Amino acid sequence: MATMTVRKLRPLAALLLALAACSTASPVQSPATAAPPTDLCTDVGGTWDGSKESCALTGTNAKNTTAKVQATYPINLLEDPVAGPVLRQFLTGFFNKFGHPNDNLTQNSEASLGYKTYKSPHTVSVVFTEDWFVTGTPHPNDAVVTFTFDQTNKRQLELADLFCPGVDPLTALPPLVRPYVEQAAALDKTPQFSIGEFEPRPDHGGYSGDYKAWYLDGDDLVLVMPAERMGPVHSAAWQPRIPLSALQSIRRGGACAA
Numbered sequence: 001m002a003t004m005t006v007r008k009l010r011p012l013a014a015l016l017l018a019l020a021a022c023s024t025a026s027p028v029q030s031p032a033t034a035a036p037p038t039d040l041c042t043d044v045g046g047t048w049d050g051s052k053e054s055c056a057l058t059g060t061n062a063k064n065t066t067a068k069v070q071a072t073y074p075i076n077l078l079e080d081p082v083a084g085p086v087l088r089q090f091l092t093g094f095f096n097k098f099g100h101p102n103d104n105l106t107q108n109s110e111a112s113l114g115y116k117t118y119k120s121p122h123t124v125s126v127v128f129t130e131d132w133f134v135t136g137t138p139h140p141n142d143a144v145v146t147f148t149f150d151q152t153n154k155r156q157l158e159l160a161d162l163f164c165p166g167v168d169p170l171t172a173l174p175p176l177v178r179p180y181v182e183q184a185a186a187l188d189k190t191p192q193f194s195i196g197e198f199e200p201r202p203d204h205g206g207y208s209g210d211y212k213a214w215y216l217d218g219d220d221l222v223l224v225m226p227a228e229r230m231g232p233v234h235s236a237a238w239q240p241r242i243p244l245s246a247l248q249s250i251r252r253g254g255a256c257a258a
């Protein structure tokens with residue numbers, strides 16, 4: 001009986017030894033627990049909040065006017081060799097613009113920055129939303145700023161880079177994206193708007209903003225309209241989603257060589 005008990009215990013002992021050996025191995029640090037890169041926040045004079053993964057800054061001028069800024073941003077992309085320098089420049093500019101009031105300003109202000117990322121097999125897009133309010137002004141303001149990076153060819157993409165050489169998006173896109181814009185803006189139910197207000201124009205970009213705010217989400221090109229608040233209309237009030245397949249006639253790698 002004792003012999004049988006020993007035989008049964010041997011496999012259990014081996015298992016316990018194996019588990020003990022695994023527990024002594026160096027743990028792999030997950031991205032979620034990795035120390036955040038706080039250097040950017042420190043460089044702009046802010047304070048990093050690890051629990052919120054955000055950077056806060058309070059600035060004052062000679063008149064003791066206060067500007068409060070809080071921003072979240074994709075910390076994992078700040079060390080990327082392509083996206084990092086571009087995003088750092090944008091973020092530094094945001095903090096300088098809203099966090100350091102000029103001495104001629106007499107009203108307190110607040111600003112915040114949020115973001116979303118959209119990834120595909122070859123690209124990553126970052127969509128920032130800026131919100132700010134100055135005491136005494138009629139209403140808050142907001143804007144959308146977008147960046148898209150080609151992770152395969154290691155470069156930032158402009159809208160024209162999606163299309164054949166020589167194609168001007170401001171003239172080539174309107175007839176192709178018109179059905180999607182009409183649907184997104186529900187023009188059949190909003191007679192106060194016309195399709196011309198959502199297309200680039202020589203005198204003024206209208207709600208299209210000359211397509212300066214856009215991003216890639218999977219197999220879709222998403223246009224952000226408007227890029228900045230226009231009167232009562234907030235930024236990103238309309239976001240027409242255009243399947244890239246609908247742009248095949250002008251798309252780089254489609255009707256033309258890559």
